[in-house]
Amino acid sequence: MAEQAIQDVLIVSGDAGLIRQALGLLASRGLRGTVHNGPVSAKPPTTRRWDLALIDLQSTGPAGYRLARDLRAGSPELPVVMVSESESSVLAGQAARCGCVEFLAKPVTESSLSHVFGSMLPNHKVVLAAGRADAVGAYQMVGKSPRLLEVVRQATRVAPTSVPVLVCGESGTGKELLASLLHADSRRADGPCIRVNCAALSESLLESELFGHERGAFTGAVMQRKGKFELAHGGTLLLDEIAETGPRLQAELLRVLEQQDFERVGGSETVSVNVRVISTSNRDLAADVSGGRFRRDLYYRISGVKLLVPPLRERTEDIPLLVWHFVNLYTREVGRTITELDPEMLDLLASCPWPGNVRQLRNVVRTALILGEGPALSLKSMPLLVSELAVKEGPRRAEQDDLSLRDIERRAILEALRRTQRNQAKAARMLGITDRTLREKLRRYSQEDKPLALTGDSRW
Numbered sequence: 001m002a003e004q005a006i007q008d009v010l011i012v013s014g015d016a017g018l019i020r021q022a023l024g025l026l027a028s029r030g031l032r033g034t035v036h037n038g039p040v041s042a043k044p045p046t047t048r049r050w051d052l053a054l055i056d057l058q059s060t061g062p063a064g065y066r067l068a069r070d071l072r073a074g075s076p077e078l079p080v081v082m083v084s085e086s087e088s089s090v091l092a093g094q095a096a097r098c099g100c101v102e103f104l105a106k107p108v109t110e111s112s113l114s115h116v117f118g119s120m121l122p123n124h125k126v127v128l129a130a131g132r133a134d135a136v137g138a139y140q141m142v143g144k145s146p147r148l149l150e151v152v153r154q155a156t157r158v159a160p161t162s163v164p165v166l167v168c169g170e171s172g173t174g175k176e177l178l179a180s181l182l183h184a185d186s187r188r189a190d191g192p193c194i195r196v197n198c199a200a201l202s203e204s205l206l207e208s209e210l211f212g213h214e215r216g217a218f219t220g221a222v223m224q225r226k227g228k229f230e231l232a233h234g235g236t237l238l239l240d241e242i243a244e245t246g247p248r249l250q251a252e253l254l255r256v257l258e259q260q261d262f263e264r265v266g267g268s269e270t271v272s273v274n275v276r277v278i279s280t281s282n283r284d285l286a287a288d289v290s291g292g293r294f295r296r297d298l299y300y301r302i303s304g305v306k307l308l309v310p311p312l313r314e315r316t317e318d319i320p321l322l323v324w325h326f327v328n329l330y331t332r333e334v335g336r337t338i339t340e341l342d343p344e345m346l347d348l349l350a351s352c353p354w355p356g357n358v359r360q361l362r363n364v365v366r367t368a369l370i371l372g373e374g375p376a377l378s379l380k381s382m383p384l385l386v387s388e389l390a391v392k393e394g395p396r397r398a399e400q401d402d403l404s405l406r407d408i409e410r411r412a413i414l415e416a417l418r419r420t421q422r423n424q425a426k427a428a429r430m431l432g433i434t435d436r437t438l439r440e441k442l443r444r445y446s447q448e449d450k451p452l453a454l455t456g457d458s459r460w
Contacts, residue, residue: 013056072099143318159185169309172359191235217266342378356432
């Protein structure tokens with residue numbers, strides 16, 4: 001296990017005293033500083049993603065303003081701090097217009113620089129089950145629970161092979177992060193990793209998206225277009241929510257996966273590719289195979305190895321680490337310094353069933369950061385959010401213990417729709433899932449043997 005990725009600060013200055021002061025403060029906080037003291041061009045000194053930029057106007061001149069604008073254009077949420085040799089209101093105003101969040105006049109005091117780093121660079125240590133501790137912005141799977149560590153261990157053993165992998169788990173558990181691990185630790189890591197959301201497109205559009213099309217293949221096809229299979233040649237293709245594909249496309253996928261060749265839509269030329277396929281699904285595909293909703297032969301073809309990402313309610317020991325992880329990511333959006341977590345909040349989070357899993361927890365933390373106050377992260381001023389998270393005890397609790405996860409999911413959706421008077425957008429936010437995911441679940445339930453009903457009315 002590794003600790004979280006080290007945050008990196010860009011220091012653009014030729015002032016040895018300022019550089020020494022900034023690097024010393026960063027080192028004391030376990031952060032990294034990268035100094036650029038050469039000429040400043042119209043573009044940022046590097047394409048690397050930074051966590052904060054400190055620009056010295058005395059060293060850069062007017063080019064410092066241009067650099068600030070360029071950095072902010074590429075990363076709008078990047079905090080940029082401007083340093084000047086004077087307290088000129090004109091210079092401060094120009095820095096603000098360039099998107100700078102702070103303007104410091106020399107000599108810069110240690111306390112003012114420490115305050116900037118403390119408020120804009122949260123650095124609470126968290127444990128990574130998988131990720132790159134030395135790479136800013138890389139995928140990070142936060143946690144130390146045995147269930148999570150086991151699935152990561154399995155993934156790292158499978159990654160170097162070319163076997164197709166099926167990653168299963170509920171929505172919001174981190175299936176795409178595990179797929180990123182499989183690609184990053186594979187021998188195809190230098191090749192492309194192309195993702196296709198199978199639930200977001202109709203079958204005809206998805207066919208064109210996967211296999212490409214020739215000019216004139218259909219109305220609007222004004223030029224030849226390569227599909228995702230072709231673009232993923234030599235790398236990895238991630239088929240996200242593959243269970244949402246229709247029967248005809250499942251048959252085509254089976255042939256392509258077996259033969260590694262295909263024809264573009266409207267074409268006759270055979271295109272050969274070498275692609276490793278990783279599929280994800282938030283449904284029980286084995287049950288879909290038994291129910292005739294998914295091809296059995298395709299299921300066996302995509303599940304050379306099957307990995308199951310555990311839901312958040314089964315790894316509650318990871319919740320404090322995840323909360324700190326999201327605090328690190330989002331604190332600077334609100335300019336709030338968090339030094340502790342409210343114990344009552346942690347108790348509540350540990351008891352929540354988390355139908356939206358880690359994605360829902362992320363939304364809760366962001367809400368608490370935005371609406372709360374003070375150095376302690378708490379939900380005390382958010383009674384509506386607390387009531388939504390609270391587990392309701394009652395006689396039906398024992399009955400729910402015998403339900404399948406799908407039945408529990410149905411009931412969670414029912415309750416959310418009831419509370420929002422069937423407003424699907426509000427219900428999706430309450431559940432911590434996207435509108436599209438909720439619509440797909442409702443569509444799927446309406447096609448199954450047990451359609452959802454809302455107070456006696458099964459219409460949507």
